[in-house]
Amino acid sequence: MKPIFEYTKGMTEMSTHYCPGCTHGIAHRIIMEVLDEMGELGNTIGVAPIGCSVMAHQYMNVDMCEAAHGRAPAVASGIRRVHPDKTVFTYQGDGDLASIGTAEIVHAAVRGEKFTAFFINNGIYGMTGGQMAPTTLIGQRSTTSQDGRSKELNGMPIKMSEMLASIDGAVYVERVALDSPAHVRQAKKAVRKAFEIQKKGLGFTLIEFLSTCPTNWGMTPVKALEWVRNNVMAYYPIGVIKEPKEAEEA
Amino acid sequence: MSTYKMFFAGSGGQGVLLMGQMIAQAAMLEGKEATFLPSYGPEMRGGTANCTVVVSDKPIACPLIYEADIAVVMNLPSMDKFEPMVKPGGYMFYNESIIDRKANRSDIQAVAVDLAARAAALGNDKVANMVMLGEVVRRTGVVKPETICNEVFAEKFTGRKAALIPLNRQAFLGE
Amino acid sequence: MTTDKVLMKGNEAFAEAAIRGGARLYFGYPITPQSEVPEYMSRELPKVGGCFIQAESELGAINMAYGAGAAGGSVFISSSSPGIALMQEGMSFLCSAEVPLLAMNVSRGGPGIGGIQPGQADYYQVTRGGGNGDYHIPVFAPASIQEAVDLLYEGTELAQTWRNPIMVFTDGMVGQMMEPVKLPDYKPVLKPSEIAAARNWACTGYTDRGGDKERRVVKSLRMQPEKLEEHVEKLFEKYARAEKELARWESENLKGAEVVFVSFGTTARICREAIEILASRGVKAGLIRPISLWPFPNKAFDEIDFGTTKAVISAELSMGQMITDVQLALNGRLPVFLAHRTGGMVPTSPEVAARAQAVLEGLK
Numbered sequence: 001m002k003p004i005f006e007y008t009k010g011m012t013e014m015s016t017h018y019c020p021g022c023t024h025g026i027a028h029r030i031i032m033e034v035l036d037e038m039g040e041l042g043n044t045i046g047v048a049p050i051g052c053s054v055m056a057h058q059y060m061n062v063d064m065c066e067a068a069h070g071r072a073p074a075v076a077s078g079i080r081r082v083h084p085d086k087t088v089f090t091y092q093g094d095g096d097l098a099s100i101g102t103a104e105i106v107h108a109a110v111r112g113e114k115f116t117a118f119f120i121n122n123g124i125y126g127m128t129g130g131q132m133a134p135t136t137l138i139g140q141r142s143t144t145s146q147d148g149r150s151k152e153l154n155g156m157p158i159k160m161s162e163m164l165a166s167i168d169g170a171v172y173v174e175r176v177a178l179d180s181p182a183h184v185r186q187a188k189k190a191v192r193k194a195f196e197i198q199k200k201g202l203g204f205t206l207i208e209f210l211s212t213c214p215t216n217w218g219m220t221p222v223k224a225l226e227w228v229r230n231n232v233m234a235y236y237p238i239g240v241i242k243e244p245k246e247a248e249e250a
Numbered sequence: 251m252s253t254y255k256m257f258f259a260g261s262g263g264q265g266v267l268l269m270g271q272m273i274a275q276a277a278m279l280e281g282k283e284a285t286f287l288p289s290y291g292p293e294m295r296g297g298t299a300n301c302t303v304v305v306s307d308k309p310i311a312c313p314l315i316y317e318a319d320i321a322v323v324m325n326l327p328s329m330d331k332f333e334p335m336v337k338p339g340g341y342m343f344y345n346e347s348i349i350d351r352k353a354n355r356s357d358i359q360a361v362a363v364d365l366a367a368r369a370a371a372l373g374n375d376k377v378a379n380m381v382m383l384g385e386v387v388r389r390t391g392v393v394k395p396e397t398i399c400n401e402v403f404a405e406k407f408t409g410r411k412a413a414l415i416p417l418n419r420q421a422f423l424g425e
Numbered sequence: 426m427t428t429d430k431v432l433m434k435g436n437e438a439f440a441e442a443a444i445r446g447g448a449r450l451y452f453g454y455p456i457t458p459q460s461e462v463p464e465y466m467s468r469e470l471p472k473v474g475g476c477f478i479q480a481e482s483e484l485g486a487i488n489m490a491y492g493a494g495a496a497g498g499s500v501f502i503s504s505s506s507p508g509i510a511l512m513q514e515g516m517s518f519l520c521s522a523e524v525p526l527l528a529m530n531v532s533r534g535g536p537g538i539g540g541i542q543p544g545q546a547d548y549y550q551v552t553r554g555g556g557n558g559d560y561h562i563p564v565f566a567p568a569s570i571q572e573a574v575d576l577l578y579e580g581t582e583l584a585q586t587w588r589n590p591i592m593v594f595t596d597g598m599v600g601q602m603m604e605p606v607k608l609p610d611y612k613p614v615l616k617p618s619e620i621a622a623a624r625n626w627a628c629t630g631y632t633d634r635g636g637d638k639e640r641r642v643v644k645s646l647r648m649q650p651e652k653l654e655e656h657v658e659k660l661f662e663k664y665a666r667a668e669k670e671l672a673r674w675e676s677e678n679l680k681g682a683e684v685v686f687v688s689f690g691t692t693a694r695i696c697r698e699a700i701e702i703l704a705s706r707g708v709k710a711g712l713i714r715p716i717s718l719w720p721f722p723n724k725a726f727d728e729i730d731f732g733t734t735k736a737v738i739s740a741e742l743s744m745g746q747m748i749t750d751v752q753l754a755l756n757g758r759l760p761v762f763l764a765h766r767t768g769g770m771v772p773t774s775p776e777v778a779a780r781a782q783a784v785l786e787g788l789k
Contacts, residue, residue, distance in 0.1 A: 012640075042632035045496065048644075057642045063628040065495040066644035068518050071488035074480065078492025078500075079628065081450055081476045083617055086630050104488070107481035271603065275432045278605040284432070286603035290458060290541065311697035313602055316773040 010036040012061045021214040021221025023178040024053055027091075027120060030188040032060055034195060035087070044087040045079050047072040051093035052126040060091075070101020073108035076115040087195060088115035094135040095125045098160045105164065112169030112203040116194045119160065122211040123232065130216030134158045137235055142216070157235060161208045165242035171203035173241040177210040177233060179225040186238075193243075202244050210236060252307040254392045255315040257332045259300035260324025260345070265379030269322065270301040272383060272402050276393035277305040279401050285313035298327065305392055320390055322382060324365075325349065333358075343386055345378075361385060369421070377421035384422035398422060430605035435570045435595070436461035438606050439503070439529060439577055440469065446578040447612045448501035448527055449475035452489040454482055454508060457541045458597035459531035462503045473611075483508040487515030494524040495643040497620035497627030499581050503529040505597070506547050507538060510555060516590055517556025520660070521645035523626070525584035527577065528562075529593040531600040534742075534769035542769025543596035543691055546743035551594050552719040552750075559657050561664045563671050564592040564718040566689040570604040572716075578609050585624070587667060594718060596742070598691045598771070667720060674722035675714045681733050682711030684781045686764075687751050688740040689715050691771065696740050698774035703781060709733075710781055718747070723754040731758065736784050740764040740777055760788070 007013070010032025018024045035041050041062055048056040050069035057064035067075040072090035080088050097105050097119050105117065124142055125131040132142040132149055135157045139148040149157075165173040172194055176187035187209065194205040210232050212224040219227060256273065260266040270286050277284035287302040304310050320341045323329040326349050329342075336342050338357040346362035353360030363385050365378040372381075387395050399422055403415050433441070440462045443451075451470055453463035467477045480486035483504055490500045504512060509530045519526055530551060534544035551564045563583070567573035576593050584591045615623050621633035631638050647653035678700060679685060686696040693714040703710040711734070713725045729737070737759050739748035745763040752761050764780040766772045772780075 042638070043630045045628045045630055047492070054646055055648075057644060061640065063630055063641045064644075065492060065628050065642070066522070066646055067492070068488060068514055071484065071491075071515075074485045074488035075492030075495070077478065078450070078452065078489035078494070078498070079496040080492075081478070081489075082493050082496035082498035082620070083629060085617075103481045104485055107485060111478070271432070274603060278430055278432050279428055281428060284605060286432070287598065288601055290597070290601045311701065312694040312774060313598070313604075314691075314695065314771060314773070316775065 008033045008036050010041055010061050012059055014058065016059055017055060018052065019215045021212065021224055022052075023122075023209070023211040024120065026178045026184060027118065027209050027211065028056065028059055030184065031089070031091070031118060031191055032062075034188060034192045035062065038192070038195060040087050040195070043085075044089070045083065047076045047079070047088070047090040049090065049092040049096040051096050053091055053093060053120065054127065056091050070096050070099070071104055072096065073101065073104040073113065073117060077108055077111065077113050080113060080115055087198060089118060090115065091118045092120065093126070094119070094121045094123065094133045098134040098158050105160070106167070109164050109167040109170040109204045109206075112171070114198055114201055114203065116198050117204075117206040118191075119206060119208040120211045121208055121236065122213040123157070124213045124216045126213050126216055130213075135160075137231060159236070161206065161241050164206055169204050170206065170242065171244045172197045172205040173208075174243070175208040175210065175236060175238045175241060177228055177238050178212070179210070179228045183238070197244060208236075210238065254305045254320060254390070255318045256303040256305070256320040256322070256392070257300060257315070257318045257335065258303065258322045259298070259328035259332055262297050262299045264299070264324045266299050266322070266324055267301050269379050269383045269386075270303045272398055272406065273303050273305065273387075273393060275405065276397040276402050279397055280393060282307060283310050285310050287313045300328065320386065320392065322386055323349070324382070326351070341386075341390055343382060345382065361389065372417065372421055374417060377418055380418045380421035381424070384424050387422075388424070395423065428605070430607050432603050433570065433606050434461060434603050435573065435600040436531065437465050438570050438574050438608075439593075439595075439600070440465035441608060442574040442577040443501040443527060443580070444469060444473060444475070445609055445611050446527075447499050447581040447614050449473065449614055450490075450493045450498045450500045451475070451477050452480050452486040452493070452500070452502055454480050454486050454504065456505045456508045458533060458600050459503050459505045459529075461600075462529070462531070483511035484514070487512040490526050491515055491519055491522070491524055494519065494526050495522065495628050497615070497624040497629060499525075499585070499614065501527045501529075501577075501581070503531060505530065506532045506535050506544065506550075509547065509550065513550075513555035515556075516554065516562060517558055517560060518645050519590050520556075520560035520562065521558065521656070522643050523588040523660075524643060525588050526590040527580040527584050527593075528590050529577070529595065532594065532596045534767065540769040541597060543598040543771060544742050544767065544769055545596060545690060545692065546746065546767060547594070548718065548741070548743060548746035551592055552721070560660065561667070561719055562590050562592050563587065563667055563720070564594050565673070565716055566594045566718050567599065567716070568690050568693045568714060570599060570602070571606050573599060574606050574608065582612070587663065588626070589663070594690070596691050671717055672720045672722040672724065673716035674725040675716060676712065676725055676728055677714070678709065678711035679713070679728050680730050682709050682730055683733060683735055684708070684785055685711045685713060685729055685734050685737045686740050686777075686781070687713045687715065687737060687747070689718065689747070692740045692742055695772060695774050695777055699777035699781065702774055702778040706778075706782070708782060708785065715747075721750040721754060726754040729759070734759060735788050736760050736762055738762045738764050738781055738784060740772075742771065743767050
């Protein structure tokens with residue numbers, strides 16, 4: 001009998017601590033599935049951040065190193081220098097990558113570091129209990145923007161992917177969503193493409209996942225996915241922001 | 251004397267640090283102990299420059315000095331500052347081309363050197379510091395003149411700069 | 426004449442010693458008075474197959490060091506006081522995750538941006554740790570360029586043995602001065618493919634480990650308090666061993682001394698000269714020079730001649746930080762006084778000698 005579904009070897013066999021309806025699980029799974037399919041699990045070193053995914057190293061079945069808040073790109077740069085032939089990735093939330101760790105991510109891109117950053121954008125600080133993130137939408141409520149984010153006080157939500165794509169060393173930047181099976185499949189393709197470009201040594205690669213936080217958004221899982229589709233994607237459109245020219249890739 | 255404590259002072263670009271380094275290097279090559287301590291500050295060019303050199307036959311306790319056996323001063327502010335710090339009987343070499351006063355003290359051996367004229371006679375004003383270094387070394391015996399002329403010059407002036415050795419030797423030896 | 430020594434600027438000699446001791450990765454950010462170290466590394470490391478990155482900040486540098494160390498690389502970093510302050514978050518992580526690192530603080534005057542002249546006011550920062558949590562970093566304070574070279578040469582191996590950062594604490598004066606030094610021979614280094622076997626905790630990817638698929642995770646997070654307590658207790662068993670094995674000091678003229686200076690680094694050299702001045706005035710003075718600041722060499726104080734010594738003077742380039750450790754080590758056996766300058770000012774040996782005489786006079 002042909003199996004139609006198998007647990008990926010890329011994930012350890014344990015249940016995650018993520019809330020019901022959170023899309024971290026999907027993001028973890030497609031990244032690790034791709035590494036498994038590419039035969040790269042034994043050649044990969046991942047970097048876990050501070051945030052909800054601080055324990056990603058318990059679930060991702062590869063060698064992992066934990067980083068201080070925002071510093072994952074610097075840690076990955078260091079790992080890369082010791083093992084130039086390995087696959088290296090960071091997995092970072094929006095507080096980690098888009099707030100406290102902006103210098104590290106920008107300069108990793110400037111140096112064209114050959115690792116892939118997976119950027120989980122759910123517009124909120126999940127682990128600390130629902131505070132405003134640099135990616136929280138205008139009007140969106142959080143425990144530190146209780147009347148909704150205001151442009152006057154907080155500025156507009158930061159567009160990290162667009163900003164990083166303007167840097168020469170960043171060769172592939174794509175924003176994907178995890179709100180529907182079609183978008184998940186699209187996201188998995190993007191992940192594979194990022195790792196392939198990394199393997200070719202072309203430069204820095206980043207995939208931004210529009211993700212959910214039903215608990216802190218105060219929504220059901222289904223409503224949370226609809227919020228991504230109707231509100232988040234309107235401000236953060238999905239698709240390729242930058243990719244290498246065919247010639248460079250070949 | 252088994253220990254020489256020296257100040258070299260002037261303005262940036264007068265080559266005072268190089269003089270100090272050359273003494274320290276020569277001392278090392280002669281098997282002596284040596285320390286070279288430059289003043290360091292935010293300026294990249296110009297400003298004041300000074301360094302402290304200690305040469306000794308025994309291990310040097312402290313590279314910092316508060317009085318000197320030899321002071322080499324290349325401009326007036328340096329002379330004002332370091333003349334009082336020369337030990338009685340010690341030497342002060344000063345650049346009389348641009349310092350328009352004599353030594354204030356009579357209990358030290360003040361040596362005036364007309365660096366501008368001496369360097370002009372050699373056709374290159376950049377060797378003024380080597381003229382001064384030669385005076386210091388030949389009069390005080392802190393290191394051997396040949397150590398500077400042969401070994402230190404060979405180590406410092408390499409590549410294209412090697413062509414400058416004869417001129418520097420001439421300046422140093424006062425020929 | 427020939428000599429086996431070279432006249433080198435402190436900062437350049439430090440960098441060369443770290444390379445010869447096996448360090449092959451350096452991450453740094455410019456800061457006076459140690460910028461010659463990153464300059465030297467950028468030029469020399471590629472020649473020996475190593476790697477230099479100019480980081481975006483000291484935060485970037487320490488975290489690159491953490492990543493490279495976690496991956497089994499031999500890393501050296503350096504900075505000066507305010508830069509070391511920025512690195513404290515990383516130091517705490519490295520200690521908890523037991524990642525080796527050779528680090529150096531070429532210190533200057535503070536607080537704040539302070540100045541660029543020599544200082545020792547980072548004593549608390551380096552010995553107590555500016556980062557969070559229970560941890561220790563062995564700290565060594567050389568008094569000459571040669572001693573710094575020897576410590577840095579040994580440092581990479583020490584860091585790997587103890588799986589902990591090792592700090593060399595020197596000051597701008599030693600960094601900027603020149604002295605003749607004898608450089609040791611190059612130590613052998615690991616190839617990337619040899620790391621997995623030699624450093625059996627480092628993240629390398631399991632293909633380097635011949636099919637052993639047991640994952641390696643370098644981390645400091647322990648959410649369950651009982652697990653964290655167990656981990657910290659384990660770290661402190663290591664630190665207890667370090668206190669026994671890494672305490673280092675030098676003492677001079679303690680027999681029959683009336684007064685004993687305790688001093689490290691640059692200041693110890695000034696004290697040596699003050700001892701000569703005092704001897705010429707008929708006052709016998711001795712010196713305890715801690716080489717390790719953590720662990721503090723408490724045993725050194727048992728060597729004091731308690732029959733003759735009336736006072737102990739902690740001589741420091743700070744408002745008095747090491748003096749706390751001196752008092753703890755003496756545990757009330759002798760009165761302790763301070764001789765100090767701060768802010769980048771350095772006392773002369775006659776000033777220190779005069780302070781000792783005043784202290785002795787005051788005790789009469």
